[in-house]
Amino acid sequence: MELLSAAFVYLCAAVIAVPIANRLGLGSVLGYLIAGVVIGPVIGLVGSETTDVQHFAEFGVVMMLFLVGLELKPAMLWKMRQQLIGLGGLQVVGTTAVLAGFGIAFGLAWQSALALGMILALSSTAIVLQTLNEKGWLKTQGGQSSFSVLLTQDIAVIPMLAVLPLLALGGSHGADSHGDGHGGGHGGEALASLPGWVQMLVILAVIAAIIIAGRHLLRPIFRFIAEARLREIFTATALLLVIGIALLMDFVGLSPALGTFLAGVVLSDSDYRHELEADIEPFKGLLLGLFFLTVGAGIDFNLLFGAPLVIVGLALGLMAVKFAVLFGLGMLFKLQGADRWLFALGLAQAGEFAFVLFGIASGSGVFERDLLQTMTLVVAISMLLTPALFIFYEKVVAPRAVASSDREPDAIDSRGRVVVAGMGRYGQIVSRMLMTSGYDVVILDHDPQTIDNLHRIGIRTFYGDATRPDLLHGTGLDDADVFIAAVDDRDKQTLMVEHVAKTYPKVKILARARDRHHVYELENAGAHYAEREVFEGALSLGRQALVELGRHPYRARSKAQEFRHHDLAMLDDLRTNYNDGGVDKSYIDAMRAHSETMFEIMRADRGEDRHERTERGWNPPPKGDATL
Amino acid sequence: MAKVLVLFAHPRPDRSEVNLPLFQTAQSVQGVTAKDLYAEYPDFGIDVDREQALLVAHDVIVFQHPLYWYSTPSILKEWQDLVLEHGFAYGLHGKALRGKTLFNALTTGAKPEAYSADGMNHADLRSLLAPFEKTADLCGMRYLAPFVMFGAGRADEENRLNIHRNAYDDLLKALVADRFDLEKASSAAVLTDVLDDFILKGEAV
Numbered sequence: 001m002e003l004l005s006a007a008f009v010y011l012c013a014a015v016i017a018v019p020i021a022n023r024l025g026l027g028s029v030l031g032y033l034i035a036g037v038v039i040g041p042v043i044g045l046v047g048s049e050t051t052d053v054q055h056f057a058e059f060g061v062v063m064m065l066f067l068v069g070l071e072l073k074p075a076m077l078w079k080m081r082q083q084l085i086g087l088g089g090l091q092v093v094g095t096t097a098v099l100a101g102f103g104i105a106f107g108l109a110w111q112s113a114l115a116l117g118m119i120l121a122l123s124s125t126a127i128v129l130q131t132l133n134e135k136g137w138l139k140t141q142g143g144q145s146s147f148s149v150l151l152t153q154d155i156a157v158i159p160m161l162a163v164l165p166l167l168a169l170g171g172s173h174g175a176d177s178h179g180d181g182h183g184g185g186h187g188g189e190a191l192a193s194l195p196g197w198v199q200m201l202v203i204l205a206v207i208a209a210i211i212i213a214g215r216h217l218l219r220p221i222f223r224f225i226a227e228a229r230l231r232e233i234f235t236a237t238a239l240l241l242v243i244g245i246a247l248l249m250d251f252v253g254l255s256p257a258l259g260t261f262l263a264g265v266v267l268s269d270s271d272y273r274h275e276l277e278a279d280i281e282p283f284k285g286l287l288l289g290l291f292f293l294t295v296g297a298g299i300d301f302n303l304l305f306g307a308p309l310v311i312v313g314l315a316l317g318l319m320a321v322k323f324a325v326l327f328g329l330g331m332l333f334k335l336q337g338a339d340r341w342l343f344a345l346g347l348a349q350a351g352e353f354a355f356v357l358f359g360i361a362s363g364s365g366v367f368e369r370d371l372l373q374t375m376t377l378v379v380a381i382s383m384l385l386t387p388a389l390f391i392f393y394e395k396v397v398a399p400r401a402v403a404s405s406d407r408e409p410d411a412i413d414s415r416g417r418v419v420v421a422g423m424g425r426y427g428q429i430v431s432r433m434l435m436t437s438g439y440d441v442v443i444l445d446h447d448p449q450t451i452d453n454l455h456r457i458g459i460r461t462f463y464g465d466a467t468r469p470d471l472l473h474g475t476g477l478d479d480a481d482v483f484i485a486a487v488d489d490r491d492k493q494t495l496m497v498e499h500v501a502k503t504y505p506k507v508k509i510l511a512r513a514r515d516r517h518h519v520y521e522l523e524n525a526g527a528h529y530a531e532r533e534v535f536e537g538a539l540s541l542g543r544q545a546l547v548e549l550g551r552h553p554y555r556a557r558s559k560a561q562e563f564r565h566h567d568l569a570m571l572d573d574l575r576t577n578y579n580d581g582g583v584d585k586s587y588i589d590a591m592r593a594h595s596e597t598m599f600e601i602m603r604a605d606r607g608e609d610r611h612e613r614t615e616r617g618w619n620p621p622p623k624g625d626a627t628l
Numbered sequence: 629m630a631k632v633l634v635l636f637a638h639p640r641p642d643r644s645e646v647n648l649p650l651f652q653t654a655q656s657v658q659g660v661t662a663k664d665l666y667a668e669y670p671d672f673g674i675d676v677d678r679e680q681a682l683l684v685a686h687d688v689i690v691f692q693h694p695l696y697w698y699s700t701p702s703i704l705k706e707w708q709d710l711v712l713e714h715g716f717a718y719g720l721h722g723k724a725l726r727g728k729t730l731f732n733a734l735t736t737g738a739k740p741e742a743y744s745a746d747g748m749n750h751a752d753l754r755s756l757l758a759p760f761e762k763t764a765d766l767c768g769m770r771y772l773a774p775f776v777m778f779g780a781g782r783a784d785e786e787n788r789l790n791i792h793r794n795a796y797d798d799l800l801k802a803l804v805a806d807r808f809d810l811e812k813a814s815s816a817a818v819l820t821d822v823l824d825d826f827i828l829k830g831e832a833v
Contacts, residue, residue, distance in 0.1 A: 561673050565673065621714035622714075622719075623714075
């Protein structure tokens with residue numbers, strides 16, 4: 001009962017807080033953290049058990065790294081080696097040095113200061129990766145650099161685990177009573193009695209075993225299990241794999257996160273990659289959420305309110321130092337504009353590994369208990385502030401960085417015959433086709449990252465909300481011949497078309513429509529031509545499906561043409577109905593009649609298919625009548 | 629007054645030196661309906677009903693095209709296959725085109741000498757166009773000799789283009805005005821060069 005009621009409270013908090021946070025544009029991580037604060041310190045529903053739950057929830061981080069590994073092919077990892085060692089290595093070493101320096105300056109023993117520096121140099125893989133993924137920034141240069149640094153940090157945890165006990169004040173190696181979960185503080189114990197080189201050998205053997213088994217053993221096993229067609233057993237196998245590797249790594253004293261990451265990389269080439277992803281994903285999401293909940297719930301408000309300025313000041317100072325080091329590295333590694341900011345702002349917090357390492361460090365007697373509690377709070381607050389930094393980046397830095405780099409909305413200097421608004425999947429295809437055909441195309445989009453990415457491959461794109469009249473004017477619509485409206489948001493798209501049609505009567509407006517009703521809306525707004533965005537693509541796929549079903553390819557083509565013809569005829573016919581009374585009875589009746597006709601036409605195949613326009617020429621004349 | 633329908637087929641009008649100017653001539657003649665088939669059906673989705681209605685509404689049908697492999701560019705063949713339907717153009721109840729007139733206004737790359745018993749093709753142009761003549765026969769239409777420009781590739785340089793355009797203009801106008809000797813034109817070898825012989829002066833026939 002205890003377990004159930006606790007689960008109820010946690011889930012309840014998540015279900016209420018996360019959607020709200022998301023709707024407000026704060027991201028799910030902040031939602032979880034706030035929910036944690038509410039159920040923990042604020043109303044005190046949970047409390048004592050958060051540490052236990054946290055150890056369990058840290059497994060979410062392990063799963064996350066497994067999934068990250070799945071996305072990474074070994075070749076790609078090899079390509080990143082320079083970033084991993086250079087950028088990541090410098091970040092860890094540099095931040096450690098600076099923070100340790102501060103520690104000593106504040107009167108800490110050098111051992112404690114060094115330990116603290118190392119621990120705080122690590123950033124929150126969970127928050128940053130989750131956010132980068134959610135916002136779609138992972139593929140940007142800033143995102144990629146952040147990713148390499150996080151990866152290096154995860155690897156750096158291993159030597160830290162080894163070094164921390166050696167830094168113990170007074171040289172007393174206390175028993176690892178706190179370490180757990182993540183870093184496997186007590187893991188190494190199993191090997192502790194063995195000489196150093198044997199330990200090393202065992203560790204290497206385990207890693208080799210993971211790689212070899214992943215390559216040669218797992219595939220047949222997965223195939224065998226997949227053939228059993230028991231979905232839950234496949235899921236169980238996937239979980240078993242991740243948990244097993246985590247345990248194994250724990251046993252030899254390595255980071256389970258690193259181990260599962262490695263397993264993920266090994267399996268990234270496998271046919272079962274997507275199934276594994278799909279199976280692990282929900283567990284990862286929930287556990288990570290739980291982890292953030294516990295971070296929020298574990299915040300010690302007494303301590304915080306006891307010395308709020310000191311604690312918040314320390315958190316801000318920590319973030320400022322990390323930001324400064326990261327920003328400098330960003331410059332050194334030639335990260336441009338918005339990317340450098342994303343990189344430096346995103347990684348400025350301390351991470352969940354800190355909680356794990358603090359445990360080991362205090363167990364080994366590296367820290368005083370007071371310092372430990374204060375720093376735990378500082379870490380939690382820095383994590384709590386991270387989503388705010390991402391919001392700052394998204395709302396302030398990114399638009400400005402893009403706008404300032406010669407792409408001021410009003411300074412559009414190229415005049416094209418074509419203006420494309422919206423450079424998503426749809427707009428990109430249209431624009432590419434027109435550009436490669438030799439037309440100057442002015443592109444407008446309001447997503448800074450899209451613009452940056454396009455800029456990188458040499459496509460000029462202008463930043464601006466295409467629905468803003470002044471920006472539209474800046475694109476030179478006065479002189480343009482064609483305006484292509486391909487904005488994602490349905491209503492914005494309609495409003496924009498209406499505005500362009502009124503203001504620039506000479507421009508031909510071609511608009512992408514969501515569905516049939518949107519076609520009518522856009523036409524009424526003044527579009528000269530509106531096409532349902534998926535219509536042609538779907539026809540083409542349907543045509544291929546007919547081929548796969550055994551139809552002759554040419555016959556499938558005529559069927560598709562026939563379908564298109566009648567569907568467009570229906571679009572024409574229903575226009576009046578729709579404009580008169582929306583989707584009323586007459587509309588539905590007309591639609592039903594059309595559907596019946598369509599059914600007859602498409603089903604007719606031999607002899608009786610006089611309806612089919614393009615087919616009837618190919619019908620043989622009645623026997624004996626061909627030539628009279 | 630006769631109604632003339634010109635069905636123009638050229639897949640690359642932007643590179644056409646002769647056919648496009650001729651088509652423009654056709655478009656400018658009163659009483660002529662001139663259709664660019666490749667423009668109207670770029671995907672070859674020919675609207676059979678619409679095309680049949682056009683045929684019914686006109687008296688003279690002209691296939692205007694460059695000669696491709698002793699025939700038309702593909703869309704005009706597609707047009708024939710689909711529009712000249714059994715029950716409409718031929719067959720027991722296919723009488724819609726009876727009494728109408730059909731001919732080819734075409735251009736060839738080769739010189740006139742190529743289209744003779746001794747020439748490269750070992751046959752004159754009209755006998756090479758037999759499939760069109762037979763088609764017209766089957767549909768109960770009168771087939772006229774082709775209105776042809778030989779050696780079209782050099783027409784412009786040799787200053788023959790404008791002469792030919794004027795002749796086309798004369799031909800179409802005479803057809804519209806019913807001042808063309810269809811009887812005589814159906815038994816000729818070609819209409820070109822001897823056009824005046826077929827154009828009737830004075831009263832319309």
